[in-house]
Amino acid sequence: MNDSKHLYEKTLSTQQIFEGKVIKLRVDEVLLPNGKTAKREIVNHQGAVAVMALTDEGKLVAVRQFRKPLERAIVELPAGKLEPGEEPLACAIRELKEETGYEAETFTHLSLFYTSPGFADELLHLFVATGLKKGESQPDEDEFVDVVELTLEEARELHRSGEIGDAKTVVALFAWESREFYGTK
Amino acid sequence: MNDSKHLYEKTLSTQQIFEGKVIKLRVDEVLLPNGKTAKREIVNHQGAVAVMALTDEGKLVAVRQFRKPLERAIVELPAGKLEPGEEPLACAIRELKEETGYEAETFTHLSLFYTSPGFADELLHLFVATGLKKGESQPDEDEFVDVVELTLEEARELHRSGEIGDAKTVVALFAWESREFYGTK
Numbered sequence: 001m002n003d004s005k006h007l008y009e010k011t012l013s014t015q016q017i018f019e020g021k022v023i024k025l026r027v028d029e030v031l032l033p034n035g036k037t038a039k040r041e042i043v044n045h046q047g048a049v050a051v052m053a054l055t056d057e058g059k060l061v062a063v064r065q066f067r068k069p070l071e072r073a074i075v076e077l078p079a080g081k082l083e084p085g086e087e088p089l090a091c092a093i094r095e096l097k098e099e100t101g102y103e104a105e106t107f108t109h110l111s112l113f114y115t116s117p118g119f120a121d122e123l124l125h126l127f128v129a130t131g132l133k134k135g136e137s138q139p140d141e142d143e144f145v146d147v148v149e150l151t152l153e154e155a156r157e158l159h160r161s162g163e164i165g166d167a168k169t170v171v172a173l174f175a176w177e178s179r180e181f182y183g184t185k
Numbered sequence: 186m187n188d189s190k191h192l193y194e195k196t197l198s199t200q201q202i203f204e205g206k207v208i209k210l211r212v213d214e215v216l217l218p219n220g221k222t223a224k225r226e227i228v229n230h231q232g233a234v235a236v237m238a239l240t241d242e243g244k245l246v247a248v249r250q251f252r253k254p255l256e257r258a259i260v261e262l263p264a265g266k267l268e269p270g271e272e273p274l275a276c277a278i279r280e281l282k283e284e285t286g287y288e289a290e291t292f293t294h295l296s297l298f299y300t301s302p303g304f305a306d307e308l309l310h311l312f313v314a315t316g317l318k319k320g321e322s323q324p325d326e327d328e329f330v331d332v333v334e335l336t337l338e339e340a341r342e343l344h345r346s347g348e349i350g351d352a353k354t355v356v357a358l359f360a361w362e363s364r365e366f367y368g369t370k
Contacts, residue, residue: 004258007251007329017203018210020226022304025203025210028253038327040253041205043228045304066192068213068225069306070299073189079303112347113355114255116300116307118264119207119230121254124352142223144192162297167309167352170298174359 006033009040022081023120045122049091050079050168052110052175053102053129060155060176061100061132062169063145075148075164077126077172088125096129098138100147105131110175115167124168152176191218194225207266208305230307234276235264235353237295237360238287238314245340245361246285246317247354248330260333260349262311262357273310281314283323285332290316295360300352309353337361 009030018025024044032038053061066073080095082088089107096102111126139145150158155173158164164173194215203210209229217223238246251258265280267273274292281287296311324330335343340358343349349358 004249004251004331007249007258007331009251009253018226020212021224022226023228027205030253032327033329036327039206041203041207042254043208043304044254045301048303064189064192066189066194067299067302068194068215069227069229069304070302073192074299074302076302081303111355111359112350114252114259114351116230116305117252117255117259117261117351118233118266119228119254120301120305122301142217142221144218146189146192165297166299166302167356170296171352171356171359174296174356174363177363178359 008033009038012037041119043120043122045081045120046084047082047088047123047125048079049082049088049095049125049127050077050172051092051096051104051107051127051129052077052172053096053100053104053132055132055149059149059151060172061096061102062148062150062155062164063099064148064163065143065145074166075150075158076166076169079124079168089127092125092127092129097135098140099143099145101135101137102129102132103135104129104133111171113167113171126168126171193218194223197222226304228305228307230266230305231269232267232273232308232310233264234267234273234280234310234312235262235357236277236281236289236292236312236314237262237357238281238285238289238317240317240334244334244336245357246281246287247333247335247340247349248284249333249348250328250330259351260335260343261351261354264309264353274312277310277312277314282320283325284328284330286320286322287314287317288320289314289318296356298352298356311353311356 078099197214263284
């Protein structure tokens with residue numbers, strides 16, 4: 001079942017297109033299993049962490065943030081990019097504190113997934129945080145967020161209206177509904 | 186709650202970097218809420234559709250596919266890019282048939298999410314397909330996939346081992362566990 005050699009695409013050449021602060025872009029020419037060639041457009045990203053933080057009252061701590069690719073603000077789990085060499089858990093603790101002011105007694109790993117493996121290598125680590133204590137938020141200099149606290153029903157309503165609608169937050173909502181991963185609900 | 190004008194980032198200038206077959210890349214200079222400026226790296230994608238197809242025996246129809254950004258094959262929901270002007274449902278019917286050979290009696294909308302809104306506008310439409318009938322698959326010329334059929338337990342095991350691990354498929358697994366959306370389990 002794990003034998004996937006016959007699907008392999010060998011790199012014939014690589015063209016670096018762009019190197020930015022968040023992503024890099026390259027185009028690889030690959031040799032397909034049928035002997036033909038194709039181009040693959042590949043975005044490199046250092047990976048990210050998101051936190052599903054649940055208060056003792058069973059509310060989800062989320063952030064409203066303007067997303068330039070969408071030209072609007074959406075409500076998401078607190079999240080951020082991994083810094084070079086940073087452990088995902090350390091990043092989770094840091095981002096939750098920076099964006100929301102919350103510190104948590106317990107972080108539990110919930111899931112790990114590639115956001116869009118067809119063109120990007122971004123890997124997202126998703127944690128659940130409980131035992132929250134509120135302090136002061138410390139957003140990055142170019143980061144502007146509103147903190148909101150939502151019941152499951154409020155979060156569902158925001159998903160229906162389109163205000164919640166990104167992969168990590170949708171994973172968290174389905175996980176919340178499945179009730180298997182933590183006691184707060 | 187919906188007032189997010191104070192988070193808005195106005196575009197000051199746009200630099201087009203790349204236009205490929207799958208994605209475009211541009212860098213916008215934006216005016217931040219605090220009056221400073223910042224660069225935003227933005228990937229444009231035409232959007233995609235994924236299908237959580239469940240057989241009458243309660244198995245998930247998935248595809249193993251080599252993903253060049255990851256340099257390995259992973260197991261995912263059948264999925265594909267929207268063609269210009271294409272309805273998501275028409276795309277779901279087409280991609281399921283092309284990649285797996287299956288046709289379905291019923292398609293139900295399950296979720297809609299941005300895969301990575303920090304840098305990309307890719308929107309993914311996720312459908313559940315039931316009442317499956319097997320025919321011949323017709324993959325695209327540069328697409329090579331193995332079709333696998335998985336019980337929920339087998340799918341969970343592949344997620345634990347890392348063979349399943351992309352956003353749309355993880356959403357489907359959590360949805361499958363939450364049992365709310367369909368009768369097959």
